[in-house]
Amino acid sequence: MWADTGGQYEYRVITIPRDRDRPEETRRMLTDEAEYGRWELARSVLYMGGLRRVWLRRKIIRVRSTL
Numbered sequence: 001m002w003a004d005t006g007g008q009y010e011y012r013v014i015t016i017p018r019d020r021d022r023p024e025e026t027r028r029m030l031t032d033e034a035e036y037g038r039w040e041l042a043r044s045v046l047y048m049g050g051l052r053r054v055w056l057r058r059k060i061i062r063v064r065s066t067l
Helices: 021-034
Strands: 009-016 040-046 052-059
Touching: 009 021, 021 040, 021 052
Parallel strands: none
Antiparallel strands: 009 052, 040 052
């Protein structure tokens, strides 16, 4: 997808339909994902017709066993 230096990321794609009633709902949903799910905005595209697609990413944290 994109060349990232220094780490691996997992991506999540969210599709937002054009008939979404209020922009505040979308903003609140993305804010909650960022705050509680530790996601960050990687990319946002607005298509003809009003459909919006948002790519979120977060760093994959590898945990080593200490046993």
